[in-house]
Amino acid sequence: MVEESALASTGGSAAGLEIRQLTKEFANFTAVKSLDLDVPTGSFFALLGPSGCGKTTTLRMVAGLETPTSGTIRLAGQDITYDKPYRRPVNTVFQSYALFPHLDIFENVAFGLRRRKRSEVERHVNEMLELVELTTQARKKPAQLSGGQQQRVALARALINQPEVLLLDEPLGALDLKLRRSMQIEIKRIQTEVGLTFIHVTHDQEEAMTMADTIAVMNAGGIEQMGSPDELYENPRTTFVANFLGQSNLIDSTIKSRDADLVTLDMHGIQVSVPTARSHADGDRGWLGIRPEKVLIGEVGEALDAPGNTIPGGVVTDVSFVGVSTQYLVRMPWGQELQIFEQNTGRRRLFRSGDNVELSWRPEYAFLLDAQQDANAGAEEDA
Numbered sequence: 161m162v163e164e165s166a167l168a169s170t171g172g173s174a175a176g177l178e179i180r181q182l183t184k185e186f187a188n189f190t191a192v193k194s195l196d197l198d199v200p201t202g203s204f205f206a207l208l209g210p211s212g213c214g215k216t217t218t219l220r221m222v223a224g225l226e227t228p229t230s231g232t233i234r235l236a237g238q239d240i241t242y243d244k245p246y247r248r249p250v251n252t253v254f255q256s257y258a259l260f261p262h263l264d265i266f267e268n269v270a271f272g273l274r275r276r277k278r279s280e281v282e283r284h285v286n287e288m289l290e291l292v293e294l295t296t297q298a299r300k301k302p303a304q305l306s307g308g309q310q311q312r313v314a315l316a317r318a319l320i321n322q323p324e325v326l327l328l329d330e331p332l333g334a335l336d337l338k339l340r341r342s343m344q345i346e347i348k349r350i351q352t353e354v355g356l357t358f359i360h361v362t363h364d365q366e367e368a369m370t371m372a373d374t375i376a377v378m379n380a381g382g383i384e385q386m387g388s389p390d391e392l393y394e395n396p397r398t399t400f401v402a403n404f405l406g407q408s409n410l411i412d413s414t415i416k417s418r419d420a421d422l423v424t425l426d427m428h429g430i431q432v433s434v435p436t437a438r439s440h441a442d443g444d445r446g447w448l449g450i451r452p453e454k455v456l457i458g459e460v461g462e463a464l465d466a467p468g469n470t471i472p473g474g475v476v477t478d479v480s481f482v483g484v485s486t487q488y489l490v491r492m493p494w495g496q497e498l499q500i501f502e503q504n505t506g507r508r509r510l511f512r513s514g515d516n517v518e519l520s521w522r523p524e525y526a527f528l529l530d531a532q533q534d535a536n537a538g539a540e541e542d543a
Contacts, residue, residue, distance in 0.1 A: 176198060176199050176200045176201040176203070176235075176357060177197070177199040177222065177233070177234070177235050177324075177325055177357065177359070178197075178198055178232075178233075178234040178235075179195055179196060179197040179198075179218075179222075179231070179232070179233055179234075180196055180231055180232045180234075181194045181195070181196065181230065181231040181232070182194070182195040182196075182197075182221065182228055182230075182231035182232070182233065183195070183228060183229045183230045183231050184214075184217050184218075184221060184226060184228055184229050185229040190381055191214045191217040191381055192214040192217050192218055192221070192381045192382075193214075193380075193381035193382050194231070194382070195214075195218060195231070195381075195382060195383065197218075197376065197383070199325075199357060199359060199374075200357075201236075201324075201357055202355050202356065202357055203357055203358075203373050203374060204348065204351050204358045204371060204372050204373045204374075205357070205358065205359045205360065205372060205373065205374050205375075205376070206359075206360045206361075206362060206367075206368040206371065206372035206374070206375045206376070207219065207359065207361045207362075207376050207378055208362055208363070208364075208368040208375050208376065208377050208378065208404075208405075209363065209377060209378035209379055209404070210363055210379070210538075211363060213378040213379050213380060213381070214378055214380070214381040214382070215361045215363075215378045216329060216330075216361055218361075218378075219252075219327050219329055219361045221233065222235075222250065222325070222359070223245060223248070223250055223252050223327055224240070224243060224244060224245035224247075224248050224250075225245060225252075227242065228241060235248070235249060235250070235324050235325060236249065236324050249323050249324040249325070250323050250324065250325045250326070250327055251318035251319075251323040251326055251327070252318070252326075252327040252328075252329060253311075253314050253315055253318050253326065253327070253328050253331050254314075254329050254330075254331070255329060255330045255331055255332075255333045255334050257302070257310045257311060257313070257314045257334075258314065259302040259310060259313055259314060259317075260302070261301065261302055261303060262301075263301075264298065264299050264300060264301055265289070265294060265297050265298050265299070265300055265301075265302070265305070265313055266285055266289070266298040266299060268302065268313055268317055269288050269289065269313065269316045269317045269320055270284075270285045270320075271317065272317065272320060272321045273285070273320060273321075284320055285298075285320065288316040288317075288319060288320045289316060291316065291319070291350060291353060291354070292312040292313070292315055292316045292350065293312070294309060294312055294313065294316070297309060306339075307334060307335050307336075307339065308335060308339045308342070308343050308346075311331060311332070311335070311343060312346070314331075315347065315350060319354060319356070322356075324356075324357065325356070325357045325358075325359055326351075326356055326357070326358050326359070327359050327361075328347070328358060328359065328360040328361065329361050330362055330363070331347070331360070332344065332347075332362075332364075332367065340367070344367055344370045344371050345370070347371060348370070348371045365404065365405050368389070369389040369393070369405075372389065373388065374386065374387065375387070375388075375392055377392060377400070377401050377404065377405065379400050379404075379538070384398050384400050384401050385397050385398060392405055393406055393451075394525075394527075395438050395527055396408070396449070396527060396529070397440045397529070398440075398529065398530075398533060398537070399447060399529050399530075399533040399534060399535055399536075399537045399538065400533075400537040400538035401538065402449050402527070402529060402538070403536070403537060403539040404538035404539075405538075406451060407451070407452055407499060408449045408450070408451055408452075409449065409450050409451075409452065409455070409498045409499055410447040410448070410449050410529070411427055411428070411447065411448045411449075411450075411496065411498075412427075412428075412445070412447065412448075412531070412535075413425040413426060413427040413428075413432070413445065413446055413447070413448040413528075414426040414444060415441065415443070415444050415445065415446060415528075416431075418436065418439075419436070420436060421435065421436055422434070422435060422436060422523070423435075423436055423439045423528060425446070425448055425528070427448055427471075428492070428494040430469075430471060432448060432468075432469045432523065432526070433468065433469070433523045433526075434448065434523060434526045434527060434528045435523065435524055435526075438524075438526065438527040438528065439527070439528040440527070440528060440529055440530060441528050441529060441530045442530065443530070443531060443532070445531035446528045446529060447528070447529040447530070447531060447533070447535055448526055448527075449526060449527045449528065449529055450521050450525060450526045450527075451525070452487070452498075452499040452500055452501040453485075453501040453502075453503075454521050454522070454525040455498065455499075455500045455501075455519050455520070455521050456500075456502075456519065456520045456521065457474075457488060457490065457500045457502060457511065457517050457518075457519055458517060458518055458519075458520070459517065459518070460472070460516050460517065460518055461518070462518065464518070464520040467522070468521075468522055468523040469520060469521050469522070469523055469526070470518060470520045471492065471518065471519040471520065472493075472518045473492060473493040473518075474490040474491065474492055474493075474498075474516070474517045474518060474519055475490065475491050475514065475515070475516055475517070476488055476489070476490055476511050476512065476513050476514060476515045476517055477489045477490065477491045477497060477513060478513060479510065479511065479512060479513055481504075481510070484503065484504060485501045485502060485503050485504055486501075486502050486504055486510055487499065487500070487501050488500040488501075488511060490517060490519065492519075498519065500519065
C-alpha cells in the first residue's frame with residue numbers, strides 16, 4: 161500500500177468532510193485502519209474497492225450507523241464523530257431504495273419536510289421531482305415505477321433535506337446493466353445541478369470512473385491510491401490499483417539506469433524505457449506495466465506506430481472477438497502471455513491463434529511498479 165497522505169490528492173477543503181485516523185475494529189478483524197481523508201465541498205467522490213476493503217464501514221461511520229473505535233469525523237467544521245445519525249447533516253441512499261410503499265411519490269419525497277414541519281412543501285417537492293424528471297409520476301405508488309425511477313425518487317427524498325453530504329451505498333447494484341449505465345450519467349447530472357457533496361461507495365470500477373471527480377481505491381482497510389479517474393488508470397502506483405482498475409500486463413524487468421526523464425529497463429533481454437514520472441520502484445527490479453489497449457500488434461517486421469519499444473517473438477495463443485474490439489493473448493519468448501486489445505476499425509485483418517507477431521508500445525504509456533508487490537494483487541477481486 162502506498163505510504164502517502166491521502167489528503168493532498170484532492171486539494172483538500174476545510175469546509176468539507178475531514179476524516180482523521182479513523183479506525184473501526186470488530187471482534188476478529190480491523191475493518192478500517194487509521195484512515196485520513198478529505199472530501200472537498202461540492203465534489204463527487206467515490207470509495208472504490210472489493211468486498212471487505214472497508215469502504216462501506218467508512219460510509220456507515222460517516223452516516224452514524226457505526227461507531228468508530230478511534231479517530232475523528234468533521235463535517236463543515238463540526239465534529240460529528242459520535243453524533244446520532246439524525247443529528248448529522250447527511251442523508252444516505254441505499255441499494256434497496258427504502259421507499260414507503262403506502263405513500264405516493266409526492267408524499268415519499270415530502271416525508272422529511274413534513275416531519276420537520278417545513279413550509280412551502282409543495283414548491284420544494286415539485287422542484288425535486290422536476291430535478292429527477294418525475295413530475296408526471298407524482299401520484300403513483302413506488303410499485304408502479306421501474307427500478308431506475310424508484311432510485312430517482314430515493315435521490316429526491318434525500319436531496320430535499322439539503323444535506324451537507326449525500327452518501328450513496330452501492331445505489332445502482334439492483335439495476336440491470338443498461339439501466340445502471342444510464343443512471344450513472346443521470347446521478348452525475350443531478351450532482352452537478354445541485355452542487356452538493358456526493359460520496360459514492362462501489363465495487364464497480366466503471367461506475368466509479370464514470371461518475372466521480374476523485375476516487376479513493378481502498379484495500380484492506382486503507383487507501384491504496386487516490387486521484388482523478390484518468391490519473392489512477394494511466395499512472396497507478398501499486399499493483400493492486402493497476403489490476404483492480406482495469407487490466408494490466410505486468411512484466412518482470414531489471415532497472416539499468418535512471419535519469420531526470422527516463423528509467424531504462426532490461427525486459428528479458430529487450431531494452432525498454434519508462435518516464436521517470438511514471439516510475440514507482442526504488443530497487444533494482446520492477447514490474448513494467450502496460451495496459452492491453454496501449455499495446456499494438458502487427459506482422460513480423462511490420463512498422464508499428466509506437467516508436468521506442470518493439471517486442472519481437474510473439475505467438476498468438478487466443479483470440480476473442482467482442483464487437484468493438486478483438487482481445488488477443490500473445491505468448492512471449494520468456495513464456496508470459498500478454499493481453500492486447502485492438503479496436504475493430506475494419507482497417508486490419510484479425511490475427512489467428514498460432515500467428516507469429518510483434519508487439520510495440522510507446523514508452524510514455526508504460527509505468528513501473530515495485531517488484532516487492534504481488535503482481536496478482538487486485539486481479540481476483542474484480543471477478
